[in-house]
Amino acid sequence: xxxxxxxxxxxxxxxxxxxxxxxxxxxxxxxxxxxxxxxxxxxxxxxxxxxxxxxxxxxxxxxxxxxxxxxxxxxxxxxxxxxxxxxxxxxxxxxxxxxxxxxxxxxxxxxxxxxxxxxxxxxxxxxxxxxxxxxxxxxxxxxxxxxxxxxxxxxxxxxxxxxxxxxxxxxxxxxxxxxxxxxxxxxxxxxxxxxxxxxxxxxxxxxxxxxxxxxxxxxxxxxxxxxxxxxxxxxxxxxxxxxxxxxxxxxxxxxxxxxxxxxxxxxxxxxxxxxxxxxxxxxxxxxxxxxxxxxxxxxxxxxxxxxxxxxxxxxxxxx
Numbered sequence: 001x002x003x004x005x006x007x008x009x010x011x012x013x014x015x016x017x018x019x020x021x022x023x024x025x026x027x028x029x030x031x032x033x034x035x036x037x038x039x040x041x042x043x044x045x046x047x048x049x050x051x052x053x054x055x056x057x058x059x060x061x062x063x064x065x066x067x068x069x070x071x072x073x074x075x076x077x078x079x080x081x082x083x084x085x086x087x088x089x090x091x092x093x094x095x096x097x098x099x100x101x102x103x104x105x106x107x108x109x110x111x112x113x114x115x116x117x118x119x120x121x122x123x124x125x126x127x128x129x130x131x132x133x134x135x136x137x138x139x140x141x142x143x144x145x146x147x148x149x150x151x152x153x154x155x156x157x158x159x160x161x162x163x164x165x166x167x168x169x170x171x172x173x174x175x176x177x178x179x180x181x182x183x184x185x186x187x188x189x190x191x192x193x194x195x196x197x198x199x200x201x202x203x204x205x206x207x208x209x210x211x212x213x214x215x216x217x218x219x220x221x222x223x224x225x226x227x228x229x230x231x232x233x234x235x236x237x238x239x240x241x242x243x244x245x246x247x248x249x250x251x252x253x254x255x256x257x258x259x260x261x262x263x264x265x266x267x268x269x270x271x272x273x274x275x276x277x278x279x280x281x282x283x284x285x286x287x288x289x290x291x292x293x294x295x296x297x298x299x300x301x302x303x304x305x306x307x308x309x310x311x312x313x314x315x316x317x318x319x
Contacts, residue, residue, distance in 0.1 A: 038279070041138040045166075045229070045277075046284050046292050048134050052167060052227060053286030055097035065211035066202060066226075067093040069169075069243035072113035072120070083206055086111060086118025089239075089246040090169060090203050091135070098134055103127050119241055120160055128241040129161040135240050137166035139278040142233045162239030164232035168248040168275070169203025170225050170285075173305040175251045176273065184251030184305075200309040202226040202288070205244045214288075218311035221288030225295075225307045228285040229277040234258055236272055248273045250308040254283060255297040 059067050070085025086109045095104035106127050111117025119128065131144055175184030188199035189206070202212050203226070217224055230248055232238040234257055239245035252274035277283035282296045288310075295304070306314030 038139065042279055042284075042294075045137040045139060045279070046294070048137065049167060049227060049229075049284050049286045049292045050290075051098055051134060052094070053290045053292060055094050056226065056286075057290050058097045059094055060214060062097075065213050066090070066207075068208035068211050069203060069205050069246065070113075070118070070208050071206040071243055072118070074114065083209065084112045084114050085206060085208060085243065087113030087243050088119045089241055089243045090207065091165065091240045091246050092119070100132060100134070103130065103132070119243075124241075125161065128239070129163050131163050132165075132240065135165040135167055137229060137277065140166055140231055141278070142231070162242055162245070164238050165240035165246065166229055166232065166277075167227055168230040168235075168238065169227055169246055170201040170275075170308045171204045171247045171249050171273075172200030172308050173250045174200065176249065180251050182252050182301075184249065200312060201247075201249075202310060203247045205247065212310070216310050217288050219309065219313065222291070223307070224288040224310055225285040226288050228275040229279075229283040231257075231276050231278060234272055234276060248275050250275065250305045253297070253301060254295060254299060254304060255281075 056066060067090035069090045070088050071083055072085065072087030074084045088107075088109055092104065092107065092109070095101065106124075107119075108121050108123050109118055111121070113120045136144070172188075173185050174187050175182075176187035176189060185200060186198065188204065199207070199210070202224070214221065228248065230238050235248070237245040254274075255276045256274055257276060258272050275283055275285075279294075282294050282299075284292055284294050285307075286292050295307075302314075306312060
């Protein structure tokens with residue numbers, strides 16, 4: 001007699017148990033995978049800022065000042081007609097120092113932007129709408145943004161396309177339109193305040209009129225943040241090529257995200273000009289001596305503001 005060994009199949013209950021166990025394991029594994037990916041993205045973001053910060057220092061070594069920005073319209077104030085510039089940002093001048101000579105060489109920056117020249121020339125359109133990976137944080141899913149609605153551009157060029165950036169220069173702790181819910185130092189953009197050299201940080205929209213030097217860092221370059229992270233979807237002016245779009249303020253807390261709809265009123269646009277990132281818990285900053293660190297969003301507000309000024313003589317205990 002031949003005996004056959006019977007095969008026992010999975011019951012439905014056993015199959016469901018196995019599926020449930022696999023689901024639990026995947027659920028436990030997924031956060032670890034996501035955390036590992038974010039750690040890699042965070043490292044890349046810090047490396048981007050490191051290259052930008054070193055590029056700024058190399059620029060300073062070659063030019064004697066930090067890279068400068070130019071306004072694209074006439075500033076308010078007495079006898080300010082000469083303030084109109086070609087509209088280029090400090091990042092444009094930095095390009096040859098971060099291995100982007102080809103893009104820089106494609107620009108024609110002659111003339112005043114308010115008249116459709118300078119950075120707003122038609123022949124510059126392709127370059128200013130180009131995404132440069134060095135200027136984008138991989139943690140931001142909305143980083144590949146080209147914006148066309150730029151406030152106060154000449155009407156004929158109001159739809160000029162600009163590519164965004166995740167990195168902004170530090171203007172200081174200025175409340176630029178005196179409407180911030182957190183207060184802050186008075187704005188320093190108009191001609192009269194610029195003439196009195198009231199800009200406390202390192203970058204602003206017409207810094208070519210008072211170029212920042214290493215010697216002006218009386219607080220010490222290693223005690224002053226000069227470039228930080230921004231999220232273009234919550235920053236109305238964040239375009240890497242435009243002088244009015246490559247700086248932010250510490251007048252508001254780190255990692256503050258405006259409620260939906262705040263972008264509609266121009267008086268609140270400046271309230272968005274604060275530093276934030278898609279990283280949990282804080283954002284990266286480059287310092288005046290070239291090093292990069294991650295600043296916790298729970299940092300003491302006064303200390304955070306103090307770190308953004310070059311010569312404020314603030315006593316700040318930063319780990």
